[in-house]
Amino acid sequence: MGGRGRSRRTQRKHFRDGRENVWKTKKSDSQEAEGSNNNNENDSNGNNTNKPTHWQPFAIENAAFDEYYKEQGVVRPEEWGSFIECLRKPLPAAFRINSSSQFCTDLRSQLEDEFMKALLAEGTDGNEAEGIKPLPWYPNNFAWMSSFSRMQLRKNKNLERFHEFLKQENEIGNITRQEAVSMVPPLFLDVHRDHFVLDMCAAPGSKTFQLLEMIHQESEVGALPNGMVIANDVDVQRCNLLIHQTKRMCTSNLAVTNHEAQHFPSCRWKKNNTTNGSDLAGMSMTELLFDRVLCDVPCSGDGTLRKAPDIWRKWSVGMANGVHCLQLQIAMRGLALLKTGGRMVYSTCSMNPVENEAVVSEILRKCGGSVELVDVSSELPQLVRRPGLKSWKVRDKGTWLGSHKDACKYGRSGIVPSMFPSGQPHVDTSSDDNNNNDNDNDDVLVTEVSSLPLERCMRIAPHDQNSGAFFIAVLHKISPLPVIQTKSSKHSRCDEKSKQSEDIKAMDVDVKNEESDEATNPSKKLKGTEPEKTETLNNPKSRAEKANDKRKLQIQGKWFGVDPVVFFKDDAILTNIKEFYGIHESFSFTHRLITRNIDTNHVKRIYYVSESVKNVVELNFLAGEQLKITSIGLKMFERQTSREGTSSPCVFRISSEGLPLLLPHMTKQITSSPAVDFKHLLQYKSIKFPDIVDDRFREKVAVLALGCCVVVLNTGNENEGEGASDRPKVDKSTIAIGCWKGRSSLSVMVTAVDCQELLERSRFSPVNKLVLLNLRRRNKGDSYLADQEQKQQNFSCKVS
Numbered sequence: 134m135g136g137r138g139r140s141r142r143t144q145r146k147h148f149r150d151g152r153e154n155v156w157k158t159k160k161s162d163s164q165e166a167e168g169s170n171n172n173n174e175n176d177s178n179g180n181n182t183n184k185p186t187h188w189q190p191f192a193i194e195n196a197a198f199d200e201y202y203k204e205q206g207v208v209r210p211e212e213w214g215s216f217i218e219c220l221r222k223p224l225p226a227a228f229r230i231n232s233s234s235q236f237c238t239d240l241r242s243q244l245e246d247e248f249m250k251a252l253l254a255e256g257t258d259g260n261e262a263e264g265i266k267p268l269p270w271y272p273n274n275f276a277w278m279s280s281f282s283r284m285q286l287r288k289n290k291n292l293e294r295f296h297e298f299l300k301q302e303n304e305i306g307n308i309t310r311q312e313a314v315s316m317v318p319p320l321f322l323d324v325h326r327d328h329f330v331l332d333m334c335a336a337p338g339s340k341t342f343q344l345l346e347m348i349h350q351e352s353e354v355g356a357l358p359n360g361m362v363i364a365n366d367v368d369v370q371r372c373n374l375l376i377h378q379t380k381r382m383c384t385s386n387l388a389v390t391n392h393e394a395q396h397f398p399s400c401r402w403k404k405n406n407t408t409n410g411s412d413l414a415g416m417s418m419t420e421l422l423f424d425r426v427l428c429d430v431p432c433s434g435d436g437t438l439r440k441a442p443d444i445w446r447k448w449s450v451g452m453a454n455g456v457h458c459l460q461l462q463i464a465m466r467g468l469a470l471l472k473t474g475g476r477m478v479y480s481t482c483s484m485n486p487v488e489n490e491a492v493v494s495e496i497l498r499k500c501g502g503s504v505e506l507v508d509v510s511s512e513l514p515q516l517v518r519r520p521g522l523k524s525w526k527v528r529d530k531g532t533w534l535g536s537h538k539d540a541c542k543y544g545r546s547g548i549v550p551s552m553f554p555s556g557q558p559h560v561d562t563s564s565d566d567n568n569n570n571d572n573d574n575d576d577v578l579v580t581e582v583s584s585l586p587l588e589r590c591m592r593i594a595p596h597d598q599n600s601g602a603f604f605i606a607v608l609h610k611i612s613p614l615p616v617i618q619t620k621s622s623k624h625s626r627c628d629e630k631s632k633q634s635e636d637i638k639a640m641d642v643d644v645k646n647e648e649s650d651e652a653t654n655p656s657k658k659l660k661g662t663e664p665e666k667t668e669t670l671n672n673p674k675s676r677a678e679k680a681n682d683k684r685k686l687q688i689q690g691k692w693f694g695v696d697p698v699v700f701f702k703d704d705a706i707l708t709n710i711k712e713f714y715g716i717h718e719s720f721s722f723t724h725r726l727i728t729r730n731i732d733t734n735h736v737k738r739i740y741y742v743s744e745s746v747k748n749v750v751e752l753n754f755l756a757g758e759q760l761k762i763t764s765i766g767l768k769m770f771e772r773q774t775s776r777e778g779t780s781s782p783c784v785f786r787i788s789s790e791g792l793p794l795l796l797p798h799m800t801k802q803i804t805s806s807p808a809v810d811f812k813h814l815l816q817y818k819s820i821k822f823p824d825i826v827d828d829r830f831r832e833k834v835a836v837l838a839l840g841c842c843v844v845v846l847n848t849g850n851e852n853e854g855e856g857a858s859d860r861p862k863v864d865k866s867t868i869a870i871g872c873w874k875g876r877s878s879l880s881v882m883v884t885a886v887d888c889q890e891l892l893e894r895s896r897f898s899p900v901n902k903l904v905l906l907n908l909r910r911r912n913k914g915d916s917y918l919a920d921q922e923q924k925q926q927n928f929s930c931k932v933s
């Protein structure tokens with residue numbers, strides 16, 4: 134896990150207070166830890182102001198934390214000891230088998246039959262002898278937890294083989310390492326294959342991966358589901374992590390966007406005035422709405438204390454109070470983008486009621502009956518959870534506040550009414566000339582109790598099932614949201630706290646107006662184009678330079694720093710690709726190929742998108758390119774830039790991600806190889822033609838054109854490539870790799886690491902089968918099912 138894991142860690146960025154990375158702690162940062170915990174002094178922003186003097190390991194206690202949560206009653210008083218003790222223990226590692234992988238059942242068998250027993254026998258440094266076990270509440274035994282922490286997995290020699298297994302399968306995309314409780318929200322979303330799903334705050338993407346699995350489950354061979362996922366995150370770097378993570382899924386049904394979730398565009402488009410008889414005129418979608426929305430909002434994150442112990446010293450109530458309004462705005466935008474009848478899951482990895490029940494309560498109040506909190510007590514019955522709180526207080530600068538009245542009394546303008554159970558703003562009725570409030574019993578703190586069905590929210594406590602803590606609420610949109618009137622109030626409210634609050638005051642209406650304006654007036658500056666303007670102002674340019682800039686901008690597209698999304702329509706290149714690979718007419722190319730470069734002479738990569746993603750791209754064009762798309766579809770063709778590339782009649786090679794989708798539709802540049810030469814290809818990466826062992830294979834390679842080709846493993850069971858047609862039979866169990874035919878040799882286009890991995894592991898027969906499956910997975914994506922075990926076994930024998 135070493136370097137890769139650490140580098141992911143270093144990219145974690147606290148969304149609000151610039152929390153430095155715990156895994157990359159500088160000396161001064163470590164020093165800061167000293168003494169900060171039992172004396173948690175906060176400044177007005179809720180930041181810890183202690184200045185420690187020398188290094189100390191992470192403290193795993195915080196008096197302010199204890200005081201706060203004891204008072205809030207998040208667990209019963211008699212449970213406090215086990216709650217806090219559990220929070221101080223490292224989090225056991227958990228992982229999930231990719232259920233849309235054709236190999237999911239093989240992996241599950243390996244875990245059940247091999248690792249479960251082996252890890253029990255081997256034991257570890259710790260006392261718990263459970264080894265690994267499936268999470269009882271996750272369907273089909275596809276999610277597992279171990280009794281080992283991530284550190285133990287890295288350091289313990291006995292666990293080396295298991296750790297290697299986890300790393301490899303994770304890299305290939307067969308499993309995902311993910312905190313157990315983080316797997317819960319997508320399960321309550323009830324995603325179907327034809328759903329349009331929005332993941333509003335998606336990075337680093339473990340839940341997006343789960344959503345994609347759900348969309349792709351039970352896919353027929355070569356068929357794509359009708360649904361899609363849009364994964365959005367405001368942080369570009371984290372978007373890149375997400376793209377890296379989801380690339381393992383090899384999906385054409387995903388678009389990644391980079392917006393503030395609270396301002397996510399809905400791409401409304403008025404059908405009659407923009408099409409001008411174009412080929413988009415038939416477009417039926419006029420607005421981007423979703424069947425499912427996942428609202429896994431940024432939060433204070435104290436539910437992850439076991440995984441990120443630096444939170445112990447950083448923790449303060451200000452962290453939660455400071456994100457309440459943002460969370461509410463994101464959730465309201467999510468509901469506005471949800472179709473009537475759709476489901477939204479709101480979740481946080483925080484235990485704080487201000488981020489949880491308070492946000493849900495305000496949603497219900499604002500939506501006035503158009504949204505209901507769903508009772509999901511009968512779903513996932515084996516998941517141990519607790520009902521949401523009905524009563525809580527707010528703490529600010531060391532003072533407990535029972536209601537908004539208290540906030541006004543103490544002049545706490547940052548504390549908004551929606552943070553309290555009733556959500557009611559305090560209206561000061563006392564007149565200036567009658568300032569005698571002495572009769573009020575103001576010194577008694579009255580804690581409000583909510584009348585909303587907040588017991589339907591779910592709290593997951595760490596000591597219930599040895600996990601992290603989490604909060605989940607399931608919402609159902611019954612009817613369109615009401616228009617929420619802008620009220621001028623002297624009381625501070627979330628809407629007024631936001632400088633862009635205009636967008637959310639009338640959730641279903643105002644956004645429409647704003648977006649229509651954008652669509653009809655594309656020159657209107659969007660957020661994200663700011664740097665460009667600043668540059669222009671600071672550096673006055675000549676007319677020629679400006680013209681040049683304008684041209685560049687046109688090429689660049691609407692969003693500054695983001696490549697444009699362009700349908701690839703270069704007929705000459707397309708005809709060349711189709712003819713070279715003999716691609717069937719049945720394979721839909723029209724409006725399914727995308728590039729990120731308007732200049733087709735310099736297109737390097739061509740992406741394939743599903744029908745659903747294509748529709749969204751078209752809608753986005755019609756709506757004035759409101760979506761800032763950072764990644765889209767499946768990389769299918771890549772320009773071969775080497776000297777070899779120029780000698781081929783077709784300069785575009787098939788990428789390994791795109792091969793599974795294209796393979797059933799190829800009639801040319803495809804041949805089959807016996808196991809011996811297939812193994813040599815993997816072993817030596819490149820073999821000279823005279824070194825090909827099998828004469829028939831050498832002959833078949835000789836007739837291929839120079840350039841990219843596909844070699845299919847001949848398992849010997851069928852007439853693969855023999856007989857009337859030289860085209861190998863392609864079915865669910867086919868194993869194929871992309872190759873390059875040069876003037877004197879045939880070379881693989883699978884990375885050296887992949888080849889090495891296969892060859893090393895193929896020496897051990899029990900692992901052999903899985904390794905082969907993995908190779909196929911990597912090259913063939915997830916559209917094939919593993920149903921011919923015998924064939925795999927045959928190949929294993931031949932290769933070993």
Ligand SMILES: C[S@@+](CC[C@H](N)C(=O)[O-])C[C@H]1O[C@@H](n2cnc3c(N)ncnc32)[C@H](O)[C@@H]1O
Pocket residue numbers: 148315333334335336337338339340341365366367368371392393394395429430431432459
């Ligand atoms: C709790 S994490 C999401 C984890 C993610 N759902 C997963 O399962 O991997 C919250 C994410 O929200 C993002 N974020 C913060 N503020 C945001 C905003 N205003 N709009 C969209 N995303 C935001 C952060 O960059 C962070 O990646």
